[in-house]
Amino acid sequence: MTTTASQEAFLQAFHAEYPAVTAEAFGRGHAPDGRSSYEILCDRVAGSMRVLDLGCGDGLLLEFLARRSGRQLAGVDLSPHSLALARRRPALSEAKLEEGRAQELPFADDSFDACVSHMALMLMSEIEQVASEVARVLSPGGVLACVVGGGAVGGEAYERFLALLRCTIEETPASQRIPALGDKRTRSREGLDEVLGPAGFTAVDWETVPIDLSAPGEQVWAAVSSLYDLGPLDRATLDRLREAFFAEVRDMTTSEGHVPCAFKIHLATARLR
Template sequence: MTLLTAAETYLQDFHQRQVGVTSAAFAHLPASSRTGSWASSYDVLTSLVPAVDTPLSVLDLACGDGHLLGLLAARRQPRLHLLGVDMSQAELAAARATLPASVLLQQGRGQALDLPSASVDYLVSHMALMLMDDIEQVVREMRRVLRPGGQFAAIVGRTFLLGEVNDVFMRVFKPIASDALPPLRFGDRRTASEAGWRELLDASFADLASDDIDVPWMPMPAELWAALTDTYDIDRLDDDARQRLRSAFMDAVAPLQNGDGKIATGWGLRLVRARAA
């Protein structure tokens, strides 16, 4: 059995405790870019899968609770074959409870997919690849399971929060984190930039394209703080450090509230697309 890295062990534990946290954060918020708008960042990816009568296989890598697969299954596209792979058994159990039996679910890691070579037409992934260790091996596995000409599309993180609130948060977070946050590295920094993705995909993919995706949100301060507590670094703080951060953050964002008390912010994402060469 493959031993999990320290980051993977933490992520397993987090998603055991916080099943469905990613879809809870993103599924209800609209997304937009220079080129279009969508009901959510999940819909950005589903819009890239064509509605055709011919056979088509789609792999959702790190499918979580299956929200993206559910959107595709709702099409009732007769020859659409859906497969989800995730490291978390708890997330897969949640997916199984809501998805049609025809959707195949499999526990696994992106570094070693238990799938035949050249068996997938579309490989999609939502807010996961930037967390994966040994991303070069993940890319090799993605290319292996994709058919020649198959399409890859992923939503990854671009910036933490949109707008001025991001600077405010970082200003209060960094001093507390430097004292109280145990070191733990998530993923590969190259996944944070278009140049990095070009380096990662250049050997076996073609037609790389990326697009900045904004997910705007107007929460009350308490709503925003509740969402932040479901992020990995804040989850990893001990109770005392988390309370100190909450107090400092609430004071710091108060001047950013508009007339109804809400704050203009959201999440900054990136869409990365490429074709298997």
Template sequence: MDPSEIWLRRWHDVRPGATSRAFLRGKPSTYEWLADHARPGDRVLDLACGDGALLSLLRSYGIQSAVGIDMSEGELAAARARLGQEAILVQGRAQALPFEDSSFDLVTCHLALMLMRPVEEVLAEVRRVLRPGGTFAAVVGGRIAAPTEDAWTMLVRRLREEPFEGPSIGDPRTYGEEGLRELLQPFVNVRIEPIHVDLSGTPDEVLALFRETYDVTRMVPARVSVLEEALRADWQALLRPDGMLPCSMGVRRITAATEAFR
């Protein structure tokens, strides 16, 4: 198994729900965008379901047959607490899905595909478990230029100067549209759209996001405090009269289908 997978699993075991804490308040909602692909009666797999934020939304949309899979027991325990005993939650790796061929009409994946290696194995598994003519809908983090300078661009600039220890994560081809199109070649009707998710908040709220990024958790606490002070100073010029900081994160929304006949 790739060392980054072991690192990621431990990370999520001790910090379940970090992604939903940030993105449930994002505008537009990337969870809603994914849930909107489900039709009544669809069998849905939420790949790398984390603490079950998307599964909960699917349930509120009346989707009865949704399954979540994640490799992190910590995330799955949080999902169980959110969704209750009746939820179908499976521990497993996206590279080896424990499901029959053609078991799902829709596979969703929120902010996880860019962490997975080898990503080709994951996409082959997604194709295998989707029925012919099924849909894969994913939201993927990546390198997307921000339209204007905001709290997040300043934060990324500061982080670039920091040395990090530990394994590299994911496949860099998922960070850009060209690489994604190459990886998604076995699918049809591929659509990729960059968007910016508004995560504006008070400086404390934005710092809470910062503290739960993979990079920051690899830094020594004293260094994090120094960086936070520097960021608070950087952000003074951006603060709105209502005390809020503009902050957005670029992601790509992807839809792809399996061929109707195979």
């Protein structure tokens, strides 16, 4: 199997088991202005009527987009299980939801005014091919707006969880490690410019926003433990990680049992020339 094929096989298998994992973990997170990362992204394409969601998962972002009436919506994802959940959303009954790869979009040239992607672009390999496909299906002047993960804010539970996870993975046999996913250039403004510029996009507008996920401990654990890296870990390793996590955040847990937790998102927007 090629590297790309094994990455995509991993993603498909993971989402067969956890088809709504991202929306469940991060949908309730909120920025300082109270909006979720999904709503922030939705607002970035407020004026666009034909919108494609790349790596749409279970369709939460598309549901926000559907609140504007008259919009033509489409989504593409590798995971048939996540798409099955998206198809169950009444607001998406008219949306074109296709199983497929962002590297070979099943849509005609000039089909969309905007393309959005929430926590998915950063997982995609052959990223130049994705950029050229997005440019093909967008109309001239169309917008690409993406949210990519930016790591921990610091001084809260997610930072401590990531440190524990790093140690756990180092001690874990290779058979329980996930393949390297995506292209790290999608995680920086300079990297994205390098990818998107040759496909015909303007320089990337880049904004970093903290997203608060503070909640009762069990809810914070559910969010942080939804990362792909935990998928292949065996039960005993998971139990040890969970125990270590709760010990690690004890000193920051409030008397009501709330644990401070936050992560950063990068919001990248570029326009097709």
